[in-house]
Amino acid sequence: MHHATPLISTIVGGIVLAFVLGALAGRLRLPPLIGYLCAGVVVGPHTPGYTADQALAPELAELGVILLMFGVGLHFSIRDLMAVRKIAIPGAVAQIGIATLLGMGVAWGFGWSWGQGLVYGLALSVASTVVLLKALQDRDLVDSEQGRIAVGWLVVEDLAMVLALVLLPALSGLLVPAGASGEAPAASVTDILLTVSLTLGKVAAFVAVMLVIGRRFIPWMLERIVWTGSRELFRLGVLATALGVAFGAYSLFGVSFALGAFFAGMVLAESEFSHRAAEESLPLRDAFAVLFFVSVGMLFDPMVLVRDPWGVLATVSIIVVGKSVAALGIVRMFGYSNRTGMTIAASLAQIGEFSFILASLGVFLQILPERAQSLILAGALLSIVLNPLLFRWLDRYVARQSEAGEAQAA
Template sequence: MQDYPILINITVALVAAFVGGIIARRLKLPALVGYLLAGIVIGPFTPGFVGDQHTIRELADLGIIFLLFGVGLHFSLRDLWAVRDIALPGAILQMLICASLGILLTRFWGWELASGVVLGLSIAVASTVVVLRNLMDRGLLNTTTGQVAVGWLVQEDLATVLILVLLPAFSAQSTQPIWLTAGLALLKTAIFAAIMLFVGIRIIPWALQHIVHFRSRELFIVAVVVITLGTALGAAALFGVSLALGAFLAGVVVNESAYSHQVEIEILPFRETFAVLFFVSIGMLVNPLLLVTRPAEVFSLAALIIIGKSLIILVLGLFFARPARTMLILAVSLNQIGEFSFLVGQSGLALKLLTQEQYQLLLMGALFSIVINPLIFWGLPWIEKGLRSTPALWRRLDRHAPVPELTDEVQHNHVVIVGYGRVGQHLVEVLTRLDVSFLVVELDAGRVAELRQQGIPTLYGDAGDSEILLHAHLPTARAVVITIPDAVAAATAVATAHSVAPDVLLLARAATRDNVRQLTELGATSVIYPELEGGLALLDQALIRLGYSEQKVHQYLEAVRQDSYDLTISSPREQEALAKLRPSLALQEQPRGSE
């Protein structure tokens, strides 16, 4: 058998990540934890198979590019501006204080100042993946608190991009003064950003517009990948800026295209797959022996990330016009570090500002914080109760009236609509005219913003990949209508809805004929397959106009639907309906003959 090093490493890494992800989700932890642990398992510090770090690292670079492209694709100055009163000063102050504490801690350990700066900046930014997952799973993402958290994250993401640009100025490899190196880096970044925002914003959407006319999905996907990778590599090669910044700006530019939603759909498999390899590659660098050789440093760093960041945010809450619960949820959400911390740490490692052991210490702190973060989220009611038990402190924190969220009116006797595409929009229009209360579950942030502007109750989240439906009050709903066209997402949503509320009317849209039977078996009350439904409508009109009984035609068509759109006329139900249909033509023609 031939040697396939790249194929073997990809396969082993993904298999390990798949198993680790399943275990993590079973334990109600972020899948990210499973990916990191998978990296530890196939890393050089544990027995058994050892992956090729160089190969997986190169593949992980693609994960960084697609991850930052996705961040740029969702970047919204409007969302940031809406919560500017807290997100802008709050995120900046929290990062400065946290970074300063990190530097002080490393100085106590005897580290060089430059190393302390890198670690301090690394622990100052939270994981967007972890925060969004936690908020989404708890139905908080489209609340006022969720808006603040997203704005805070956007500010941290922008700060991280700036950090990655300026970090080389602190490198020992640089022989120029820091101010000159930093100035040149900012100048190159400004030139590249100007080109992207003034030239690229015209060329890239124009190119996508023309590629669509070729009517080839493959060409469209290739074009998106070329734009993403080409911009990232061009940024690095021509302007000396990071791949991450190039990919981020590519996403910002593509977001201005009319096809940004389609781009997101097409790029998703690349982003998710290579992002998994990125986290696995990070896990491969984690040395579990640090728990034995340097336990004091590991636990003190973890305490600074988990407890220190929470306290910093709560203290900042004393100065912002937000209720205590908002700041408490922010404190619990942001007390961890993840992908952007890894990027900053890797930059420091590449520039020789961090040693390998120092970077491993950062990774251990990240792993602890990500694992513990969901546990703290679960304990949020008890934490709030504890704070309330000290009335003076709670009054100081809770000086501002809470902003009302979803009302009880839409939480009882309502229709849950999953997906706000063409079908979902039509349902919303009809139910609005009929004065039927409803709740929309939608993943697209742009559509959610549009719905919220219209005053339509909405939950922002992925019904196919999160616990968002648990917050849609399904047991008290009149019906659940799942309109999303993706087969896997629809199946997950149906299974979740049926397990939460088995007696509620559950209507689903199927993507394929096989999906019809699958959704039925998962608990859907009725499944509609749009492609064949159009054919049944044509058959309905043809038979009625040929003189067959309208009632008998409808009985036959309903039999086809109940048999999962099986058009082979093989089931007893269909044969019986067809047998009744045949004589109906004679019954229809008899009156005509007598006239």
């Protein structure tokens, strides 16, 4: 029996180094998240020494995304989702549109084609599930008005990215720049409409199955498990629900793992066992969320900061400044408070897992150049590092506003 395998070494190397560097970051009064990202850079292929398995790390990180979204769904009922639909749907669509246009503008400055700019801009428009939820959970905002809007906004973004990932191969013939080798034939309007209709139909079918069948079966199943009196079996049932529904949603309906897990949790939230299920899944959620940040760090090549500093600066500016200003303006237009707008803006000022998938698919289809993928990865890591600092600044701003209000009342 082999005692050293890629799976074991990747998990052990990632978690141990994340713990060491996360603790060091804490001593330096920095968010532990920065230590987790640095751990990924250290075990990545772009730095000397030990290199973790690049294929396994993202898959392990995906488990963290599934469990985290399942936990959010447990605290986010269907009633909550419908309550924020009037701002989450138009707000997310408008913000995606603005970020994509900004990306296309920067891409035009780089001399890229409109198709390359479109994919590049889309990759910069969607926030990371893990980063957003971790920031909200650290401040107990998931159940607040700001948290419900942010999560609803994120669900709409995820749906938009699922649609984009399905449509991209069909549209590759239109988006591949002229002269690219292996250029695919252009898709007809009929083919595009059929693809869109099929994708929306699959998502609608998944939601219908969860609301009609899952809404009854999942609580019923866990109730029977509780009757056995076995805590281990209940914990296993919760994990099986989260992972099984997420995988089934992806395999049968083409829905993302994260969205499938979110709906599984949201259905279970209506059960009396939702709080217990959240507690049982928490340790694994935290552990695999750390592996997500390690996997992000592994993808980052520090030399891109030297080779292409202006490209990195433009990319980070769109993510941190452009998206934030757009989100703040949209939320304020809907009549919400400045504090709510700033919370949503800070929550969305980063990118993550969907951006990596979209960039990888764009390069595979010969739409995006390698430079675009490097810039997207650099923008992701730097925006994730900056995000806790934005929230720290927001916390201080809120504290000052509260003190000013109390002083006026006195």
